[in-house]
Each structure stands twice: as C-alpha cells, then as structure tokens.
Amino acid sequence: MKSFYQQNRVNLFAKMPENSVAIVASGEEAIRNRDVEFEFRAESDFFYLTGFQEPDSVLFLVKQANTKSVLFLRPKDPEQETWQGRRLGVDSACEKLQLDHARSIEELDEQALVLLENIESIYLSFSHLSKWSESINGWLEQLKQKVRKGISAPSQICDLDKLLHEMRVFKSEEEISRMRQAAQVSVKGHLAAMKAVFNSEYEYQVQAALECEFMQHGSARVAFNSIVASANNACILHYTENRSKIDKSALVLVDAGAEIEGYAGDITTTFPASGKFSDAQASLYSLVLKAQHAAIEAIKPGERYDVAHQASLRVLTAGLVELGILQGSVDDLIYDEAYKPFFMHGTGHWLGMDVHDVGDYKINKEWRNFEPGMVVTVEPGLYISAEHKNVDSKWHNIGIRIEDDILITESGNEVLTTGLPRTVEEIESWMARQK
Template structure:
C-alpha cells in the first residue's frame, strides 16, 4: 500500500516549483493528565504522504535535479519499545515506506541544513509555522554563513496548504475505496445505535453500542467525538456529554462516524427512543428529510457548491411556513435569514481524512463548482428548543439532523452511506422489527 502514498508524493512534487523543499510533520504525543498520553494520531497531511503513524517524524520533500523524499523518525530502542511498543526504525524506513533517505529524528538539525542547500523556497503549512519558525531561521542562518563557498540559502517561506489541501479535495480511486468502507462501517454503527436505544436508559449506553460496532467492524477509532443527544440535548449542535437519561417520548440524534485507513465517515441519524414518532416529530423529521433529498438531487459536476445549501433553505423555509412556525413570504424570509433561528449551520462540508476536510469552498470569492472526486456531507437540520417562546410548545425540544456522505461522480453523485432507514415509515418499521 506504500505505492498509494508515494503516488501522493509524486502529485505534490508536480505542484512544487524547482529548487523547493516541503516540510511535513506527523506531530507529537501530548499528555492528557499526569503521565497519561492522549491516543496519538498522525497529522493527516503527513499520513497522506507516507502512510506512517509514528509520532516525532518529519518528512522532507526535496525538488531539485531529481525528486527526493527524506524521512526523519525515531530510532530503534529496545528498552523504549519494551515499554511503549515497536518502532519501525531508520534501517527499515526506506524499503517499507518507499522513501529515498532516512535518518534518526535526533539528526534533524544537522541534516536539514544539508538538505536546504541551494533551495530557493521552503514550503510549510502556515498553520504550523510557529512551531517551525525557530528551526527554519536557525538552518537558514547557518547556510548564510556558507555563502563564500557558493552555497545559497532559501529566500522564501511559502504556505504548503494551498497546494496540498487542494490535492486532497479530489479523492483518488484508492481513497474512494477507503471512504466507502468508512461509510458502511459508520452505517453499521448507526444501526447498532438504533437497536440499542430500545433497551437503553442513558445516552452513553447508546454510544457504547455504536462505537463497539465500529471497532467490531475494524475501525480503530472514531472520526470525531460521537454525539448521542436525546430530547433538548439534540438542540445543542456539538453536544458530546452523552450522559443524560433518555426521554422515551423524545427523539435521539446520533452524529458519529468511523475512521478507516485514515479516512472518516460522518452520519447523523435521528429516531424516536420509543420506536414511534409523534405527529409533531414526524412532521419536522419529514421536512428535514425532504430538504436533504432536494440538496442531494442538485449535486453534480458543474453545479455551484452553494446550490445544495440554497435548495435546503427553500424546502425548510417553505415547510416552516406551512407548519405555522414562520410567517410571511418564503423568499423574504430567506432573504432575512429568518430560518437561522432553527437552522443555523451550513448544509455540509468536505469529507476525507479529516471530518471537516481541508480545501477551499470558494475560488476568487465565488462558490466553486462540484467536480468528480469531491466528497461532501449533506446535513440539513431543525432545532427548536424551549427557548423559542414565540413558537407553539408542541414543537419544543425537537432537534433533528439527517446527514449522509456524497461522492460527486462524472454524471451525478453517489450516496456512500446507503443502507439506513430514512423515512418515518422505514424507521418505525425497522425499529419494530428489531425491538
């Protein structure tokens, strides 16, 4: 599988100018409390280019007469490995990861000065520039002392994100394969949550069933902190406490995704804890589903990214007027953003290695068009908390979001997260069967 990562490096080399060097780091382990570390996950850009998951690793991509990939990583250390796990080691790095050169991370400062000789531009993520500034300044200062030997130092520091993150917007066949698997494992987890809610008293019990299914299916970790929100908690967009007792008469909103081979799934399901929707719940749920279907329908190459959001706004605002929750002209309400009281977020986001994946949404201040290989979430919602005192109380504490992962294809789109009951009738029937 290392050829997949070397192909990604080749794509980046093609974007880099001659006599340039790019620096990408895996990241460091961080203490959670006392001497307990957070579980380590390599930075997505680094993993995209190496497939390597160890902390304290740095990749240098050097474009001069020929392209070279140089990796700095932790050396083998039998004592440390006894305590903390196996390391790849310098000797195995070139063959295993298909890089050209490998050194111990302890040699970074020494070798970096050599690698930067006669380089014009250094590319580094400006998001990580503060942690690199001191080292880069030191390396450049050392090179400037060699000017009498005919050696030049870099004269530009440039942002790598513009190049690398635009590449990551478009998924290759291998990435799509991984995302299909992440999507389908995420589907299985959400089905497990729907089964679990029928016999669970607390949100965390549903979360346990959801995440256990992810792991049973081969996912090593969640793509983001799972949301299991019942009743009024569903009106909190990023609710992650998951500790409340489940109201049997309320809806449960689950927003969660599995990570597989470095790629994220992202699904939101909303379903009744009892297995049966009330009339008000069914009305709002069907409205959100109608908005989602309208948004998905417009996604195809050549259509503006914002078109999905505009389709959502039209359906939701029209429905809110029909239900008596908003009053007035639909077009005027949209222009006034009256819907934001109940739908305050966008309709989706890029999806890939990161759940909110990298990449520009606008080009030259204009919404970009969908193109084949893009993957986007589609997630309209409605949230009517008891704080909306001007809304009939029968709608209070209903929070609904419906989210799927959608791949833009040559001729339209493909919903990766297929297999979930989505209509009111489908959900009630499925939950009755699995009671």
C-alpha cells in the same frame, strides 16, 4: 508498483517548483493527564504522504535536479519500546515506506542544513507556522553564514496547503474505496445505535453500542467524537458529553462516523427513543428529510458548491411557514435569514481524511463548482429548543439532523451511506422489528 502514499508524493512533487522543499510533520503525543497520553493519530497531511503513524516524525520532500524523500523518525530503542510499544526504526523505514532516505529525528537540525542548501522556497502548512518558526529561523541564520562558500539560503516560505490540500479535495479510486468502506461501517454502527436505544438508559450506552459495532467491522477508531444527544441536547450542534439520561418520549440524534485506513465516514441519524414519532416530531423530521433530498438532487458536476445549501434552505423555510413556525414570504424570510434561529449551520462540508476535510470552498471569491472525485456531506437540520418562547411548545426540545456522504461522479452523484431507514415509516417499521 508505486504505493498509494508514494504516488501522492509523486503528485505533490509535480506541483512543487524547482529548488523547493516541502516539510510535513506527523505531530507529537499530547498528555491527557499526568503521565497518560491521548491516543496518537498522525497529522492527515503527513499520513497522506507516508502511510506512517508514529509521532515525532518529519518528512522532507526535496525537489532540485532530481527529487528525494527523506523521513526523520524515532530510532529503535529497546527500553522505550518495552514501555511504549514498537518503533519502525531508521533501518526499516525506506523499504517499508518506499522512501529514498531515512534518518533519526535526532539528526534533524544537522541534516536540515544540508537539505536546504541552495533551496529557493520552503513549503509548509501556515497553520503550523508557529511550531516551525524557531527551527526555520535557526536554519536560515546558519545557512546565511555560508554565503562566502557559495551556498544560498531559502528566500521564500510558502503555504503548502495551497498545493497539498487542493490535491486532497479530489479522491483517487483507492481513497474512494476506503471511503465506501468507512461509510458502510458507519451505517452498521448507526443501526446498532438505533437498536440499542431500547435497552439503554443513558446516552453513553448507545454510544458504546455504536462504537463497538464500528470496531467489530474493522474500524480501529472513530473519525471524530461521537454525538449521542437526547431531547434538548440535540439542539447543541457539537454536543459530545453523552452523559444524560435518555428521554424515552423524545428523539435521539446520533452524529458519528467510523475511520478506515485514515478515511472518515460521517452520518447523522435522528430517531424516536420509543420507536414511534409524535405528530410534531414526524412533521419536522419529514421536512428535514425533504430538504436533504432536494440538496442531494441538486449536486452534480458543474453546479456551484452552495447549490445544495440553497436547495435545502428553501425547502426548510417553506416548511417552517407551512407549519406556522415562521410567517411571511419565503423569499423575504430567506433574505432576512429568519430561518437562522432554527437552522444555523451550512448543509455540508468536504469529507476525506479529516471529517471536516481540507480544501477551498471558493476560488477567487466565488463558490467553486462540483467536480468528479469530490466527496461532501449533506446535513440539513432543524433545532427548536425550549428557549424559543415565541414558538408553540409542541415543537420544543426537538433537534433533527439527517446526514449522508455523497461522492460526485461523472454523471451526478453517489450516496455512499446507503442502507439506513430514513423516512418516518421506514424508521418506525425497522425499530418495531428490533424490540
């Protein structure tokens, strides 16, 4: 039987034209400081096609009369493995990864000339084009010198993203299974964070409880840098310092997700550090939750991608008028984007191997339609920092975002991140039981 990764290669081959080669690299280790590296994670496109996580690896997918997959990887090296960890090695790669050929990465330049002979098109990600330009130029120059021997060089360089990333937009059953697991492990982590806030003095202590729970339930790494933001820190959308003392009278916003077998969960919870919302906090929180419900309800096959954002936008704007934070006609306020000081981001994004996953949102300049197999987040928010001098101070230092992961199904949608207390009453009741 074909593995998940082998099937992905088969599907990509079917989209590639004859006499073409796709080139995908795993990436290189990056230095954190001096001789300490950041934790390595293979590029998602590479992992999607191989299931392999070693650095300094390159995959060639060659489509001519037949197809073949060739992986270049680090050779076995007992001395390096003693210091840096085990390597798969060339001899084991084909059987382990269900590939046609494996070569040492040291042979890349030599073998690339063979693999690119009489090829018309090279496909690679244009986002990595600068990394490949020197190698590609060198290979083409050498191949052009063989023209008198009847050998032709590639004449086109094409963006692989157009083929591969469109594939990744639609999740297979195996991918959906992994994402359900990532979602539910993420739920467990967020519940641990809500419980930990009572015994935590600093944001990073809540982060520790959150990420410990991820690991206890099978997530070897986070899907992205966790956000644990108390009070006004929650008004910074990508706040990741997590070093402030927790204001026990304020809300805490946690945006974090577990990664399972390369797939991301992505949840945001907002809850009171004391376990009890103030009236102002409860009013804004309930408004954001109402906007999220409207957005989720709008998501179904055949609807345009932006329908969720438009639904949440209308609810939030009307609510801000009702609370006296904005004044005027809802339609006029939306047209003038008067909401933007308080809600400055979209309502969601694709989710998959990357937390902000790949794939076009528009086709021919028009929002694309939702289709079964797509996975999106839904995450409306409101952020009112103390810098908003024209807003009543009772709303200051309140940042709220509520985020869930949504699978589009044949009949509508499925919320993958079920199991969290979400209403004001549910949160207060649940937290009261944790004290």
